[in-house]
Amino acid sequence: MDNVERPGVGIEVGVGGEVGAEPGWDTGDEHAGTDTEWDREPHPSDSMRTFGAVVQALREHAGLSRAELAAYVGYSKHTVASVELGRRMPDQVFVERAEEVLGNTGALRKAARHLTRSEVGLAAWFRQWARLERKAVSLSTYECRLVPGLLQSEAYACAVFDGTIPVRNDHELEAQLSARMDRQVMMRERPTTPFSFIVEEHVFRRRFAERQVVRELLDHVLDLTAPRNVTFQLVSIEAGLHACLDGPTRILETPEGRWFGYSEGQQNGRLISDRKEMRLLSQRYETLRSQALSPIESRALLERLRGEL
Numbered sequence: 001m002d003n004v005e006r007p008g009v010g011i012e013v014g015v016g017g018e019v020g021a022e023p024g025w026d027t028g029d030e031h032a033g034t035d036t037e038w039d040r041e042p043h044p045s046d047s048m049r050t051f052g053a054v055v056q057a058l059r060e061h062a063g064l065s066r067a068e069l070a071a072y073v074g075y076s077k078h079t080v081a082s083v084e085l086g087r088r089m090p091d092q093v094f095v096e097r098a099e100e101v102l103g104n105t106g107a108l109r110k111a112a113r114h115l116t117r118s119e120v121g122l123a124a125w126f127r128q129w130a131r132l133e134r135k136a137v138s139l140s141t142y143e144c145r146l147v148p149g150l151l152q153s154e155a156y157a158c159a160v161f162d163g164t165i166p167v168r169n170d171h172e173l174e175a176q177l178s179a180r181m182d183r184q185v186m187m188r189e190r191p192t193t194p195f196s197f198i199v200e201e202h203v204f205r206r207r208f209a210e211r212q213v214v215r216e217l218l219d220h221v222l223d224l225t226a227p228r229n230v231t232f233q234l235v236s237i238e239a240g241l242h243a244c245l246d247g248p249t250r251i252l253e254t255p256e257g258r259w260f261g262y263s264e265g266q267q268n269g270r271l272i273s274d275r276k277e278m279r280l281l282s283q284r285y286e287t288l289r290s291q292a293l294s295p296i297e298s299r300a301l302l303e304r305l306r307g308e309l
Contacts, residue, residue, distance in 0.1 A: 048086040051115055052083050055098060055102070056084040061102075061103075069098070072101045073098050090112065095109060126264075129250070132252060135254060136193070136254060137194075137254065139194070139195050140196040140198075141195075141248075141249075142285060142288060143198075143199050143203065144200045147217065152220075154181060156208060156213075190229075191227060191229055195230045196231045198292050199233075202237055218303075233289065239291060243284045251285055258273075
């Protein structure tokens with residue numbers, strides 16, 4: 001399963017690999033006065049805690065209280081406290097204003113480049129792929145086992161995690177679900193990034209819960225795949241043998257024009273960077289696109305499956 005972490009191996013997020021949001025800038029309302037649950041990171045990363053400690057040290061060295069720094073940078077005292085405690089990802093404006101107020105040494109700008117969100121809930125072998133995925137300029141996914149993680153509804157993800165072995169405690173399940181849902185945010189935040197999904201029809205015919213919950217999953221998938229930057233195709237049960245029978249695969253392109261792939265087994269995952277191997281994976285994926293139903297046919301089939309429930 002994609003990115004689910006296991007005792008002694010790392011917390012997995014379940015098939016369809018889920019990851020937290022991309023390292024970068026928080027876009028919450030900086031003038032809210034208090035931090036909301038949306039603003040706060042569910043699992044602060046070490047880099048966020050370190051950055052916060054640097055802000056606090058520079059602030060104290062400058063002889064400023066949190067309230068005074070807040071007034072200078074135009075954010076609430078609560079936001080400053082959350083940044084210093086590593087509970088909130090600072091946005092670029094905060095970094096720039098704090099830099100100017102606290103000596104303009106360049107320390108905060110440089111430290112901010114290394115900020116990453118927590119990866120609790122992700123299997124160790126999936127994390128490198130997750131980091132690449134956050135910056136990808138295109139992302140393609142073929143899945144034959146489960147609904148891809150980027151498209152899973154919360155109830156579906158819960159069902160996946162509940163069924164994994166070994167059994168996990170509530171804290172582990174919460175971390176997995178949080179990572180899965182956090183990773184999915186990129187689908188809405190990146191409207192110009194091409195996302196391509198090819199999924200076997202039988203994946204959506206699997207009954208994992210009562211009818212209403214299955215309907216909610218199908219509605220969720222239809223909603224996430226509706227934007228014009230998302231291509232969604234189904235491989236019909238009647239399609240026969242095809243080009244990707246070796247198993248699920250993911251392919252992405254980085255801003256630098258490099259191509260990477262990812263494949264996963266029962267207890268491991270493999271990041272693929274070899275150009276010859278990537279050329280082969282790309283050829284297989286493109287061939288499968290021609291063998292799958294068209295996006296219009298695929299959407300119609302999914303709507304028909306929903307209507308049958």
